[in-house]
Amino acid sequence: MQDVAEKAGVSKSTVSQYLNGRFEYMSAETKKRIQTAIEALGYRPNQVAKSLKQKRTSTIGLIVANILHRFSTLVCRAVEDTCHEQDYHAIICNADDNPEKERKYIDMLRAKQVDGILVIPTQDNTDLYEKLIQNGYPLVFLDRKVAGLSVPSVTLNNREIARMAAQHLIQQGHEKISLMTPPLGVSSRNERQAGFCQSLRDHGLSTRYVVSVELDQIRQRLDHMLQTDPPTALVTGNDRVLMEALPYLKEKGISIPETLALISFDEMELAPLMDPPITTIEQPAMEMGRRATEILLRQIRGQQADIPLQTVFDATLCIRQSSRFKRGNLL
Amino acid sequence: MQDVAEKAGVSKSTVSQYLNGRFEYMSAETKKRIQTAIEALGYRPNQVAKSLKQKRTSTIGLIVANILHRFSTLVCRAVEDTCHEQDYHAIICNADDNPEKERKYIDMLRAKQVDGILVIPTQDNTDLYEKLIQNGYPLVFLDRKVAGLSVPSVTLNNREIARMAAQHLIQQGHEKISLMTPPLGVSSRNERQAGFCQSLRDHGLSTRYVVSVELDQIRQRLDHMLQTDPPTALVTGNDRVLMEALPYLKEKGISIPETLALISFDEMELAPLMDPPITTIEQPAMEMGRRATEILLRQIRGQQADIPLQTVFDATLCIRQSSRFKRGNLL
DNA sequence: GTGAAAGCGCTAACAA
DNA sequence: TTGTTAGCGCTTTCAC
Numbered sequence: 001m002q003d004v005a006e007k008a009g010v011s012k013s014t015v016s017q018y019l020n021g022r023f024e025y026m027s028a029e030t031k032k033r034i035q036t037a038i039e040a041l042g043y044r045p046n047q048v049a050k051s052l053k054q055k056r057t058s059t060i061g062l063i064v065a066n067i068l069h070r071f072s073t074l075v076c077r078a079v080e081d082t083c084h085e086q087d088y089h090a091i092i093c094n095a096d097d098n099p100e101k102e103r104k105y106i107d108m109l110r111a112k113q114v115d116g117i118l119v120i121p122t123q124d125n126t127d128l129y130e131k132l133i134q135n136g137y138p139l140v141f142l143d144r145k146v147a148g149l150s151v152p153s154v155t156l157n158n159r160e161i162a163r164m165a166a167q168h169l170i171q172q173g174h175e176k177i178s179l180m181t182p183p184l185g186v187s188s189r190n191e192r193q194a195g196f197c198q199s200l201r202d203h204g205l206s207t208r209y210v211v212s213v214e215l216d217q218i219r220q221r222l223d224h225m226l227q228t229d230p231p232t233a234l235v236t237g238n239d240r241v242l243m244e245a246l247p248y249l250k251e252k253g254i255s256i257p258e259t260l261a262l263i264s265f266d267e268m269e270l271a272p273l274m275d276p277p278i279t280t281i282e283q284p285a286m287e288m289g290r291r292a293t294e295i296l297l298r299q300i301r302g303q304q305a306d307i308p309l310q311t312v313f314d315a316t317l318c319i320r321q322s323s324r325f326k327r328g329n330l331l
Numbered sequence: 332m333q334d335v336a337e338k339a340g341v342s343k344s345t346v347s348q349y350l351n352g353r354f355e356y357m358s359a360e361t362k363k364r365i366q367t368a369i370e371a372l373g374y375r376p377n378q379v380a381k382s383l384k385q386k387r388t389s390t391i392g393l394i395v396a397n398i399l400h401r402f403s404t405l406v407c408r409a410v411e412d413t414c415h416e417q418d419y420h421a422i423i424c425n426a427d428d429n430p431e432k433e434r435k436y437i438d439m440l441r442a443k444q445v446d447g448i449l450v451i452p453t454q455d456n457t458d459l460y461e462k463l464i465q466n467g468y469p470l471v472f473l474d475r476k477v478a479g480l481s482v483p484s485v486t487l488n489n490r491e492i493a494r495m496a497a498q499h500l501i502q503q504g505h506e507k508i509s510l511m512t513p514p515l516g517v518s519s520r521n522e523r524q525a526g527f528c529q530s531l532r533d534h535g536l537s538t539r540y541v542v543s544v545e546l547d548q549i550r551q552r553l554d555h556m557l558q559t560d561p562p563t564a565l566v567t568g569n570d571r572v573l574m575e576a577l578p579y580l581k582e583k584g585i586s587i588p589e590t591l592a593l594i595s596f597d598e599m600e601l602a603p604l605m606d607p608p609i610t611t612i613e614q615p616a617m618e619m620g621r622r623a624t625e626i627l628l629r630q631i632r633g634q635q636a637d638i639p640l641q642t643v644f645d646a647t648l649c650i651r652q653s654s655r656f657k658r659g660n661l662l
Numbered sequence: 663g664t665g666a667a668a669g670c671g672c673t674a675a676c677a678a
Numbered sequence: 679t680t681g682t683t684a685g686c687g688c689t690t691t692c693a694c
Contacts, residue, residue: 052383
């Protein structure tokens with residue numbers, strides 16, 4: 001920068017003005033000279049120095065559970081797009097639902113002075129989140145809330161959509177309905193399970209098929225269930241569960257939906273193309289990612305006024321003829 | 332840091348030593364005092380300042396075409412994992428195969444002083460890449476090469492795998508074989524097409540079904556082709572093409588593989604579960620992402636010695652009974 | 663073993 | 679309109 005200044009015959013501060021577009025008090029003459037000098041020297045401003053001085057990095061951190069989940073992939077894309085539009089960048093981290101890893105990432109992101117953090121939170125770092133809030137650190141939760149914390153969060157109408165899924169199956173005559181989710185503890189899964197069970201109980205049905213299982217246990221749990229006390233309908237809690245269940249069901253030659261009706265949370269691109277097509281509960285992941293980013297950026301800019309504490313999106317039950325009484329013209 | 336130093340009764344530089352683990356010449360006494368002071372004050376080092384001083388940010392840039400492509404998703408995860416292991420971070424950018432956007436991203440990343448860039452390159456920023464190389468800027472290409480540039484690149488055996496796919500179909504008796512790829516211009520697609528055509532010609536077959544089409548034209552192109560001069564086999568060039576073709580084929584009631592045998596590049600999670608299962612060409616995306624990151628980090632650390640210019644991975648043809656003469660026991 | 667001092671590249675009062 | 683100056687928070691010789 002000094003070099004540019006000398007070459008243009010002005011001072012560093014004038015160059016700085018130029019770079020920051022403060023041309024108001026600058027003669028066209030100087031402007032041109034600086035311009036020329038910059039090009040001649042191939043000068044490139046150093047954003048790190050700028051960040052140090054200004055105490056903002058134009059970077060946010062995004063912590064997802066695992067980018068390989070379709071939901072997270074969509075979120076990442078939406079967040080990145082939104083950041084790009086506003087000249088921000090996103091550092092993406094996979095915490096794998098591991099509180100330790102999440103904590104480490106948050107520490108690293110803070111050390112890097114990111115302007116804010118967007119996170120699909122685990123539920124075991126409440127103290128850490130609390131400290132962030134106390135420090136006035138911009139923070140937004142996505143997909144999940146954390147009990148007792150007032151952090152702006154963007155979530156889904158989990159209870160209602162789970163209830164709708166259950167009702168859909170009940171209306172079709174199912175009475176033994178299973179919901180398989182990954183281990184509980186995170187709000188979205190808890191809510192889904194609660195809504196689902198509520199609906200079952202409202203109809204006097206048993207909730208004994210509602211289970212939470214680690215991914216690697218899905219197959220054996222399914223196996224056990226189908227051997228001993230088979231449900232007639234299954235709702236998988238996310239795309240990973242589906243990807244475990246489906247190969248198993250196929251192997252065993254269990255026909256869908258005749259033997260087992262199937263509904264899955266999360267968009268799976270090929271789901272509608274399968275035979276039979278799988279009914280899915282689609283989440284507006286990209287809209288959620290975008291909105292969450294907008295809220296975070298607002299927080300960063302101190303526009304405290306228009307920051308909603310809760311933003312709830314609606315999931316959609318995409319019925320695709322996958323439940324047993326829907327074949328033919330019974331509908 | 333000053334505060335910590337005062338509280339511990341030492342100087343800033345001693346604190347710095349402490350933070351960087353240079354305990355060799357430090358009394359256990361001072362060490363403990365600094366430790367206590369840090370905790371008491373809740374001091375957190377500022378990585379931006381450190382970066383400014385040291386001229387490295389422990390951050391790399393990753394530019395993919397579109398993270399929504401399965402290949403890119405896998406790459407992102409692998410890159411992030413590898414970075415995390417080495418205390419690096421990745422800023423992820425979607426250039427959408429748009430040279431302008433790519434250029435803008437590269438500029439921004441450089442301004443942010445990222446230590447290196449990993450990119451799935453478009454083919455129209457050769458001058459920019461050249462400048463980076465001249466400046467000794469660590470750069471690695473993934474999935475594609477750029478003509479005339481000697482940049483370490485991690486690619487696939489595109490020619491061979493395309494040839495294998497063609498041969499597989501030919502062996503099954505197909506003579507009218509189509510390859511549909513997105514527009515050419517990027518090395519991987521070019522190579523695939525070249526290998527494919529080569530194989531067709533070697534067997535005296537026509538290459539008139541080998542086409543490059545924009546994604547939004549796929550359906551109509553397929554429609555046209557199937558109406559006028561239908562091939563008996565189709566190879567889709569990536570997951571996006573497949574996702575265009577499949578709904579169309581399903582709509583039209585074209586039976587796979589009886590009427591049209593189908594092979595697709597790129598892993599699609601549900602492909603093996605479809606009925607009939609789709610034969611795919613699987614790329615070791617995560618291994619490629621990991622290797623590319625390792626090469627980039629080596630470059631960053633100046634270990635010029637062990638940087639291979641070309642790293643070629645093998646794709647695998649996963650045959651899944653999707654081609655017509657394979658039903659029953661003809662195989 | 664520890665401290666003083668210079669400086670990384672930039673911005674932002676305030677002066678001129 | 680432009681220049682001077684004082685840092686931002688850290689590392690790193692080199693003295694002591």
